Amino acid sequence: MTSQPRPTQADVARLAGVSTATVSYILSGRSSRSTPASPETQQRVFDAMEQLGYNPQWAARALKRRPSGIVTVLTHVPLPTLSSELISQVQDLAGAREMETVFLQYSDDASLARQLRLVRGGLADALIVMGLENMAEATQSRLAALPIPVLAVANEAPPGLSLIRRHExxxxxxxxxxxxxxxxxxxxxxxxxxxxxxxxxxxxxxxxxxxxxxxxxxxxxxxxxxxxxxxxxxxxxxxxxxxxxxxxxxxxxxxxxxxxxxxxxxxxxxxxxxxxxxxxxxxxxxxxxxxxxxxxVRDPDYRSVIGHLLDRAEDPTIAPETFDTPWELLVRDSA
Missing domain, CATH: 3.40.50.2300 (Response regulator)
Known part of the structure; x- marks a missing residue:
């Protein structure tokens, strides 16, 4: 039995009703075009990718990217509970590698879409995502298809993302x-x-x-x-x-x-x-x-997880991993 040929950018372009050049431009994350693709066109391209099962060879592309020296934390407003320890440790470890930490916050679907356009435009070398489980499946798939390593704090995530998984x-x-x-x-x-x-x-x-x-x-x-x-x-x-x-x-x-x-x-x-x-x-x-x-988490130490993400930013061939951080009961005076 012969296997089905892998879909190409040309296949995506035909299904989305755009040119192959437009598909390439959208997937590149560039923003230098004089007439950039509209959000509706981008949506059609991403929908076509998902329908066809098209997966760009991001590892090879990432090797060609010019590093930005930035780690981005994408989080909803207000900040989730574990964010203070995680963010502090991200800043420490990124700083030790001479990288800066940039925070992108969203309060609704529109602001989330704007922040994701910044990320796709090449803002960061690595991305940490809070609130992944609340995002639409299509958005999660786009995050997994980014040409940079992504670390999500969630119990479930699509393949391709590193994961901090909690068990409550x-x-x-x-x-x-x-x-x-x-x-x-x-x-x-x-x-x-x-x-x-x-x-x-x-x-x-x-x-x-x-x-x-x-x-x-x-x-x-x-x-x-x-x-x-x-x-x-x-x-x-x-x-x-x-x-x-x-x-x-x-x-x-x-x-x-x-x-x-x-x-x-x-x-x-x-x-x-x-x-x-x-x-x-x-x-x-x-x-x-x-x-x-x-x-x-009794001792919220995420340094090994963050180190893994930063290593992936330097070496795109490193595979994503899942890190389990189970919750425990901590009995104190209030109950």
Missing amino acids: RAALIDLFAHLRRSGSQGVHYVTATPRVNRRVLDRRTAVVTEAAAITGVVPVLHRVAVAPDPVQARAILDGISVDGTQAVVCQSDRMAITLACVARNAGIAVPGALRIAGMGNIAEGALTQPSLTTVG
Whole structure:
């Protein structure tokens, strides 16, 4: 049985209804053309690539690129929980190789498209992506087809991307079991109203609900702004019995810290009257009063992962890898 011939740029051009030169220009990421391809034309070309299964020989092309000396971090607004440690380590390791770190933030699909055009235009030698799971599959495929190495923070990604993969489920089961043993008869889960990262938040809510059910708990869901103000936080507390039988689990440590501060100012003893826990294990959680019980990476050290990405930027023949960073339960004073 003869194998099917690999699709070519000419095949992509015919399907997209453009010239082969236009396909080559779009894939090159150049921006020097006097009449650049419109976003609609670019979309047709990328759609045709995906339909045909066309994969450019990016490794060979990357060897010919002129290095920019830049590592780019692409992240949604507001910054995700683990970003502070990761970003600090990226800056340190990139600086040691005389590379600069540039941050691109997006708040909606339009701003994400603008940032991706900058990346395709040759802005960076390597890219770190936050919020990949919330992006459309077509966008994820384009990231995997970039002529530079890409590192994503996500549990799943298309082939071609390096991956920091987190496993939250076991730690969440441990958290709910701990809350039950501590006397919590009811649990309230506080999460953000989905905006940019809707899929990520919805997936997290599903994992939380599943983990709670395993320990015999049906959490009461509360939705607030990503960074709730004291009025919103107090409104949540007003709807919860503070008799020592209830616990609040927040989608992020920052959200949990806000809730704990508002509770303290309202004279609600934590954990005596109400137990509070967060997610993410940010540094501030260990310093608050009371210190915050949380789930997250115990020692958030991503230096080996970042080193792998920077090595790929220097040597495009290095294959992408997946790095597992499972979450753990960190019991402190708040719950």
